[in-house]
Amino acid sequence: MTMQFAAMPDDNGYFGEYGGQLIPPELKAIMDDINTAYEEVSQTEAFQSELQQLFADYVGRPSPIFHASRLSSKIGGAQIHLKREDLNHTGAHKINHCLGEALLAKHMGKTKVLAETGAGQHGVALATACALVGIDCEIHMGAIDVAKEHPNVTKMKILGCKLITVDSGTRTLKDAVDSAFQAYLEDPFNTIYAIGSVVGPHPFPKMVRDFQSVVGREARAQFLEKHNKLPEIVMACVGGGSNAIGLFTEFLPDEAVRMIGVEPAGKGLDTPDHAATLTKGSKGAIHGFECYNLQDENGEPLPVYSIASGLDYPGVGPQHCYLKDIGRVEYVAIDDKECLDAFMELSRVEGIIPALESAHAVAHAMKIAKDMPVDANILINLSGRGDKDADFVADKLGL
Ligand SMILES: *Cc1c(COP(=O)(O)O)cnc(C)c1O
Numbered sequence: 001m002t003m004q005f006a007a008m009p010d011d012n013g014y015f016g017e018y019g020g021q022l023i024p025p026e027l028k029a030i031m032d033d034i035n036t037a038y039e040e041v042s043q044t045e046a047f048q049s050e051l052q053q054l055f056a057d058y059v060g061r062p063s064p065i066f067h068a069s070r071l072s073s074k075i076g077g078a079q080i081h082l083k084r085e086d087l088n089h090t091g092a093h094k095i096n097h098c099l100g101e102a103l104l105a106k107h108m109g110k111t112k113v114l115a116e117t118g119a120g121q122h123g124v125a126l127a128t129a130c131a132l133v134g135i136d137c138e139i140h141m142g143a144i145d146v147a148k149e150h151p152n153v154t155k156m157k158i159l160g161c162k163l164i165t166v167d168s169g170t171r172t173l174k175d176a177v178d179s180a181f182q183a184y185l186e187d188p189f190n191t192i193y194a195i196g197s198v199v200g201p202h203p204f205p206k207m208v209r210d211f212q213s214v215v216g217r218e219a220r221a222q223f224l225e226k227h228n229k230l231p232e233i234v235m236a237c238v239g240g241g242s243n244a245i246g247l248f249t250e251f252l253p254d255e256a257v258r259m260i261g262v263e264p265a266g267k268g269l270d271t272p273d274h275a276a277t278l279t280k281g282s283k284g285a286i287h288g289f290e291c292y293n294l295q296d297e298n299g300e301p302l303p304v305y306s307i308a309s310g311l312d313y314p315g316v317g318p319q320h321c322y323l324k325d326i327g328r329v330e331y332v333a334i335d336d337k338e339c340l341d342a343f344m345e346l347s348r349v350e351g352i353i354p355a356l357e358s359a360h361a362v363a364h365a366m367k368i369a370k371d372m373p374v375d376a377n378i379l380i381n382l383s384g385r386g387d388k389d390a391d392f393v394a395d396k397l398g399l
Pocket residue numbers: 092093094121196197198237238239240241242243244310311355357358383384385
């Protein structure tokens with residue numbers, strides 16, 4: 001099993017029937033160059049030692065695992081443990097792959113990193129990594145998102161990145177992706193595209209997974225050292241799927257460990273207002289790859305919704321689609337209300353304000369822990385902290 005998963009994806013970038021490169025030939029040639037460079041550079045001692053050093057001294061890795069014992073005893077079932085990615089520099093897991101991508105750009109001799117951003121989380125993490133590595137950064141963002149996401153826009157400016165406001169189409173993430181790809185095609189020689197999750201054309205789902213897999217490597221070793229056994233369940237929220245695959249990868253060969261990915265059910269799975277791609281989607285193409293999609297009858301992405309803007313995507317990483325089909329990972333959905341309840345509960349019982357994204361995973365753990373024995377363990381990837389969500393939640397709940 002280890003080999004089977006380690007070897008994923010195949011040479012064409014497929015995980016089973018998902019992934020690949022559904023892109024114009026000129027872009028395919030560029031992606032293949034990135035793949036070749038990645039395979040060479042990422043194996044070198046120089047690259048690995050620089051990345052590991054930055055993980056330690058800059059990000060603050062390893063992130064600890066915290067036993068949420070008060071929350072666990074209040075629920076009265078399994079023990080809940082949190083892998084504290086919220087304690088990373090910049091407050092979430094995204095810095096792990098952004099540092100990898102920025103370093104790769106530098107080692108490939110590129111002078112500029114290009115990306116799109118929706119709510120701005122990826123933009124801020126990438127602008128941070130580029131400032132550190134000393135490479136130009138250009139972020140495309142829809143005009144509506146620019147107006148909405150004030151703190152992240154300000155941070156990107158302070159960090160010195162060039163922000164391109166996209167005024168075409170729906171003026172949101174989808175148009176930002178198109179605009180960024182357009183800019184990329186104009187100068188693929190000096191620039192590199194940095195995708196924000198385990199999505200997009202090959203090799204991004206593989207590369208971003210590899211950079212995020214540090215989370216699961218640390219977590220498995222930390223848990224074994226402390227408890228002398230593995231957790232019964234590991235769990236994470238799934239937007240594009242990078243924090244989840246980062247935790248899951250190291251545990252994939254441990255067949256006794258159950259894995260659960262938690263999607264946003266938004267206002268309900270029977271309404272149009274959710275983003276539960278694996279739960280409710282069907283196979284299709286989006287942004288250059290094949291995956292489960294929330295799409296209309298013409299294969300166009302549906303407008304999706306989640307209270308957590310980081311989970312608000314109509315596609316999902318191809319490896320998750322494969323893991324769902326073979327039954328290795330279960331995917332469930334948590335709605336806005338359950339998410340908000342978990343957000344408040346973790347804040348008040350443990351003094352940890354989670355990101356609304358991460359609160360989806362906490363909510364599902366709270367749901368199932370009560371029916372498990374007290375000596376069972378659930379390990380959650382707490383993907384980020386909730387500073388960015390605090391005002392919104394306080395408003396929403398009238399605090
Ligand atoms: C972006 C984000 C997510 C969702 O992205 P994945 O690629 O699914 O991990 C989850 N949590 C936080 C805190 C985020 O910023």
